[in-house]
Amino acid sequence: xxxxxxxxxxxxxxxxxxxxxALATVQDPELDEPLTDLGFVxxxxxxxxxxxxxxxxxxTYFCAPNFAFLMVADAYDAVNAVPGVALADxxxxxxxxxxxxxxxxxxxxxxxxxxxxxxxxxxDSLRADFxxxxxLAGTDRVCRAMVSAGADPSEPGHRDAGRRTAGxxxxxTAVPPP
Numbered sequence: 001x002x003x004x005x006x007x008x009x010x011x012x013x014x015x016x017x018x019x020x021x022a023l024a025t026v027q028d029p030e031l032d033e034p035l036t037d038l039g040f041v042x043x044x045x046x047x048x049x050x051x052x053x054x055x056x057x058x059x060t061y062f063c064a065p066n067f068a069f070l071m072v073a074d075a076y077d078a079v080n081a082v083p084g085v086a087l088a089d090x091x092x093x094x095x096x097x098x099x100x101x102x103x104x105x106x107x108x109x110x111x112x113x114x115x116x117x118x119x120x121x122x123x124d125s126l127r128a129d130f131x132x133x134x135x136l137a138g139t140d141r142v143c144r145a146m147v148s149a150g151a152d153p154s155e156p157g158h159r160d161a162g163r164r165t166a167g168x169x170x171x172x173t174a175v176p177p178p
Contacts (some may be wrong), residue, residue: 015084016046022078023054029070032137040071042093050086052079057093065097065115070123072105116136 023044024036035041035056056073058068072092080083080088090097090105097115103118105115147153 006027012046012048015050015052015082018045018082019044019046019052019054019085022082023075026071026074026078027102027134029067029092029127032130032134035071035075046085050084052082052085052090054079054088054090055093058095061094061096062093065101066111066119066123066126068092068095068097069101069104069111069114070127072101114145 009072023041024034026035027033027036028038028040031038038059040056040058041054042057044052046052056072056075059072072090076088076090077091079085079149091102095101098115104110107114111123113123143153
């Protein structure tokens with residue numbers, strides 16, 4: 001059986017850049033920032049046969065295993081979806097549970113099977129909690145920008161809010177009353 005190769009027309013440089021872009025979509029669940037911006041990607045390359053080699057290193061050796069598992073699994077999914085990647089080799093380094101996490105993610109075993117006897121549930125509810133937190137943080141950023149631009153928070157649902165702030169050089173546009 002022949003070794004897998006990159007798709008027709010794919011070159012290592014292009015695929016490597018696409019892998020980096022894919023990794024930039026993976027968020028630290030607590031910080032809601034991309035792994036790439038946080039410096040958690042210690043190595044990434046694509047070999048001639050299309051293997052994407054990614055090494056992740058978190059800032060602490062004892063980062064919670066559920067958070068680490070989420071990031072490694074998300075990185076695997078993101079990289080594996082890149083056109084031209086024949087195999088995703090994603091490894092967490094310098095973490096107390098790296099072996100368990102790496103083997104579980106590579107086998108697509110899930111968190112409970114990876115941490116058999118230690119984990120009670122998969123990480124879906126935790127992921128949902130972090131998504132809610134990210135939405136709230138994003139909403140907070142938008143609201144703060146609106147207040148800075150002149151919106152009156154004491155009247156959040158005022159029907160004339162758009163009309164009142166139009167023309168003041170901020171975010172709002174004139175909206176005709178209903």
